[in-house]
Amino acid sequence: MFVCSCFGVTEEQVRSHADAGACTPRQIASACKAGTDCGGCVRRIQALLGRGACPRRQLADQGAPVLAELPEAA
Ligand code: FES
Secondary structure (H helix, E strand, O other): OOOOOOOOOEEHHHHHHHHHHOOOHHHHHHHOOOOOOOOOOHHHHHHHHHHHHHHOOHHHHHHOOOOOOOOOOO
């Protein structure tokens, strides 16, 4: 099922980016552009991340370094 129809990004793709350490919609956008066109999918991405798609969220919340800095999406 598509999460971002502008870029054809699926829920699976968002989950795999989250598994790789992307814990915020901005990091998802850096990985696959989802959310950088109409923005209509950002809430869906937030919901996916909020449902535990990011296994490292707890570490991130504790201040652990999760990722090397990704280039920020504009
Ligand atoms: S649906 Fe994702 S940017 Fe438009």
